[in-house]
Amino acid sequence: xxxxxxxxxxxxxxxxxxxxxxxxxxxxxxxxxxxxxxxxxxxxxxxxxxxxxxxxxxxxxxxxxxxxxxxxxxxxxxxxxxxxxxxxxxxxxxxxxxxxxxxxxxxxxxxxxxxxxxxxxxxxxxxxxxxxxxxxxxxxxxxxxxxxxxxxxxxxxxxxxxxxxxxxxxxxxxxxxxxxxxxxxxxxxxxxxxxxxxxxxxxxxxxxxxxxxxxxxxxxxxxxxxxxxxxxxxxxxxxxxxxxxxxxxxxxxxxxxxxx
Amino acid sequence: xxxxxxxxxxxxxxxxxxxxxxxxxxxxxxxxxxxxxxxxxxxxxxxxxxxxxxxxxxxxxxxxxxxxxxxxxxxxxxxxxxxxxxxxxxxxxxxxxxxxxxxxxxxxxxxxxxxxxxxxxxxxxxxxxxxxxxxxxxxxxxxxxxxxxxxxxxxxxxxxxxxxxxxxxxxxxxxxxxxxxxxxxxxxxxxxxxxxxxxxxxxxxxxxxxxxxxxxxxxxxxxxxxxxxxxxxxxxxxxxx
Numbered sequence: 001x002x003x004x005x006x007x008x009x010x011x012x013x014x015x016x017x018x019x020x021x022x023x024x025x026x027x028x029x030x031x032x033x034x035x036x037x038x039x040x041x042x043x044x045x046x047x048x049x050x051x052x053x054x055x056x057x058x059x060x061x062x063x064x065x066x067x068x069x070x071x072x073x074x075x076x077x078x079x080x081x082x083x084x085x086x087x088x089x090x091x092x093x094x095x096x097x098x099x100x101x102x103x104x105x106x107x108x109x110x111x112x113x114x115x116x117x118x119x120x121x122x123x124x125x126x127x128x129x130x131x132x133x134x135x136x137x138x139x140x141x142x143x144x145x146x147x148x149x150x151x152x153x154x155x156x157x158x159x160x161x162x163x164x165x166x167x168x169x170x171x172x173x174x175x176x177x178x179x180x181x182x183x184x185x186x187x188x189x190x191x192x193x194x195x196x197x198x199x200x201x202x203x204x205x206x207x208x209x210x211x212x213x214x215x216x217x218x219x220x221x222x223x224x225x226x227x228x229x230x231x232x233x234x235x236x237x238x239x240x241x242x243x244x245x246x247x248x249x250x251x252x253x254x255x256x257x258x259x260x
Numbered sequence: 261x262x263x264x265x266x267x268x269x270x271x272x273x274x275x276x277x278x279x280x281x282x283x284x285x286x287x288x289x290x291x292x293x294x295x296x297x298x299x300x301x302x303x304x305x306x307x308x309x310x311x312x313x314x315x316x317x318x319x320x321x322x323x324x325x326x327x328x329x330x331x332x333x334x335x336x337x338x339x340x341x342x343x344x345x346x347x348x349x350x351x352x353x354x355x356x357x358x359x360x361x362x363x364x365x366x367x368x369x370x371x372x373x374x375x376x377x378x379x380x381x382x383x384x385x386x387x388x389x390x391x392x393x394x395x396x397x398x399x400x401x402x403x404x405x406x407x408x409x410x411x412x413x414x415x416x417x418x419x420x421x422x423x424x425x426x427x428x429x430x431x432x433x434x435x436x437x438x439x440x441x442x443x444x445x446x447x448x449x450x451x452x453x454x455x456x457x458x459x460x461x462x463x464x465x466x467x468x469x470x471x472x473x474x475x476x477x478x479x480x481x482x483x484x485x486x487x488x489x490x491x492x493x494x495x496x497x498x499x500x501x
Contacts, residue, residue, distance in 0.1 A: 071331065078327035083351075083361060086323060090354045093343065101340050102347055102355045152331075 001155055001227060012222045019216030022225055026163070026215070026232050030170060033233060038240050040247035041175050047186030051124060053250040054187065058121035059134035060246050066114035068144035069168075070096050072151035076161030082218070085162065088210045092165070095203045116196035123193020137245035138257040143238045150234065159218050160231035166211040167235035173204045272485050275476040282416070282492050283424065289496055295421050296499065298434040304373065304445045311370045315380050317388030319396050320366045322349055328403035329411040335478070341470050342412060348463050365456035372442075372453030395498045402491055409478035410488050415471040417495040419464040423472070431461045 017025060036042065040057065043049050073093050080086040094101055098115065099108035110116075121131045136144070147164075150156045156164065180197035183189040219225045245256045273281065301307045314320060326342075326349050333339035352358025359365065367380060388396060403411050421427045435457050442450045451458070479488050 074327060074331040078324055078331060080323070081318070081321065083321075083363065087351050087354045087361070090346065090350050094347065094355055097340055097343050099355075101344050102352075105347070105352055105357050106355050108355075 001230065002150075004230075007223055007226055011226065014222060016220060016222045016225050019219075022219055023212050023216055025225075026166070026229060027170075029229060029233055030167065030236060034236055034240060037175055037178070038243040038247070040243040040250065041179065043247070043250060045178055045182045047182065049187070049250060051187070053246070054183075055121065055124050055126050055130075056249055057243075057246045058117065058124060058126060059131050060136050060140050061242065062114065062117060062121075062131050062134060063136050064140075064144055064242060065096075065117045066112075068147050069113070072147045072161075073165070075148070075152040076156075076158055076165070079158040079161065081158070082214075085158070085210075085214050085218075088207070088214070089165075092203075092207055110199055113196065113200070116199055120189075120193050120196045123189050135258045135260070137249075137255075138259055139245045140242050141259045143241040147235070147238050150231070156231050157224075157227065159215070159224055160227050162211055162214050163219075163228035163232040164235040166208065166215065167232045168239060169204050169207050169211065171236060171239045172200065173208065176200055270482065272480055272482045275480060278479070278485055278488070279416070279472065279475055282489065285493065286417070286421070286496060289500075292426070294427055294430055294434075295418055295496070298430065300434075300437050301441060307442075307445070308373050308375065311373060311375060312379075312383060314366065315370065315375075315383040316386050317392070317396075318363075318384035319388055319392060320363045322362065324400045325403040326350070328400070329415070332403075332408040332411050334408050338412060338470075338474060338477070341473070345467050345470060348467070359455075359459060362456060362459065365459055368452050369454065369456050372447050372449060395501070398494070399498070402494065406491055407484055407487060409474050409484065410491050412474035413471050413479055413488055414491050414495055415467055416475065417492055420468040420471050422461065422464040423468045428461065428465070431457075435461060 016022070037045070044054075044057075070093070073089060073096060077086055077089040077093060080089060095110075096113050098112035099106070099110040103109060118128050118131055122128070151161055151164065176197055180194055180201070183194060183197075184191070215228060219228050248256050272278075301310070323346075326346055330339060330342040330346055333342055347354060348359075349362050351361035351364065353360045367377065370380060371377075387393075402414065406414070422431065435454060438454055438457065439450050442453055447453050475488070479485055
């Protein structure tokens with residue numbers, strides 16, 4: 001909730017949905033609000049993008065994988081006083097920051113998502129410097145900044161944060177999975193440059209069940225369900241807004257406004 | 261000591277000299293003893309009462325300030341070291357191996373004395389006593405409002421004391437004394453009963469090194485050193501203010 005007035009007695013008089021019904025409701029909200037993939041992804045899947053468009057996507061999304069997703073996840077962890085939930089979020093954070101952070105405990109060597117994203121970009125002909133020095137499109141920056149703020153401060157509760165995570169993971173699971181197929185089929189991106197997509201696909205399969213379970217159990221009041229559903233929808237907005245300007249650039253051939 | 265008296269002007273100290281200065285403050289303020297008093301209990305009931313108090317308000321949790329050290333950190337390498345530390349604190353089992361979270365180790369210690377999870381769950385929801393509440397909120401707030409490097413460096417007070425050989429020895433001696441007392445009390449699995457204390461005497465050495473790293477690499481201006489002195493002293497004063 002940003003400026004919306006608080007829910008009053010009329011809003012809260014109905015009993016909450018039971019757990020699974022609430023999860024089903026969220027998924028219906030997703031289908032209602034965004035029945036199609038973001039336009040940029042539609043073009044990607046249809047093989048209509050040029051290499052420069054893909055490169056722009058890599059550059060513009062780098063700060064999301066490097067900062068916004070990491071920061072927003074950590075911010076929700078700090079708010080989460082339920083240890084079981086927090087333990088799941090901690091594991092998610094380790095996956096984001098690089099499983100090699102706990103190599104001494106587990107032997108894992110997978111690096112951070114941002115490193116894997118860079119390797120994907122290198123497979124498209126970009127250098128690490130090209131990617132890291134890119135100033136995001138302002139709209140993309142707004143979307144990332146929104147995700148960080150809502151996660152960090154009082155607008156979202158810990159449970160709203162979990163709803164946001166579920167929305168983000170459902171979005172990425174579907175669309176990045178299809179992106180991987182399209183990149184191989186239409187754009188000849190070498191297999192070795194697609195490690196990001198393989199790693200993400202495996203990891204997200206672990207997150208979605210506990211996110212659903214957490215919401216199913218803890219969203220046990222009407223108010224919690226209303227705010228969690230709102231956070232879920234806002235996260236879908238954020239994910240779609242993140243891709244708006246790379247789509248504009250691909251369609252128009254000119255660069256939209258960027259962060260100074 | 262008056263915080264205002266500590267203000268320095270002019271050049272920053274070399275970081276190791278700043279650490280020495282603060283360790284001298286620690287030694288004087290605590291008379292060479294550990295940050296938190298280490299008592300030898302006289303009876304099983306005394307142990308039980310202490311453990312029950314320890315669970316009130318769930319203040320054995322630490323994610324709210326350990327998480328801030330991580331989240332605010334602007335140096336990626338240091339941030340990931342903080343994440344690794346958070347895995348120790350919040351549960352190595354989160355990544356499928358090793359020890360559970362430190363709050364769970366505290367529960368093991370209580371289980372050994374017959375305190376049940378139901379009792380603990382009830383205590384966790386109770387209000388913290390006012391004096392403990394004031395320090396716990398101040399600790400979290402210091403982490404939210406201090407410079408990010410100071411967030412990490414503040415661990416020099418608690419975990420960092422284990423870097424002092426004379427203090428670490430006091431902790432190890434205390435653990436040995438407790439083992440004997442607990443055995444005499446008829447506690448069956450003394451190692452598990454003391455898992456929380458044993459883990460802290462060990463892993464805090466590495467965590468303390470992280471604080472030293474933060475001081476050496478990032479707390480190098482007069483202003484930051486002054487801010488760190490205040491945070492260090494305020495943390496040192498917990499339990500005494």
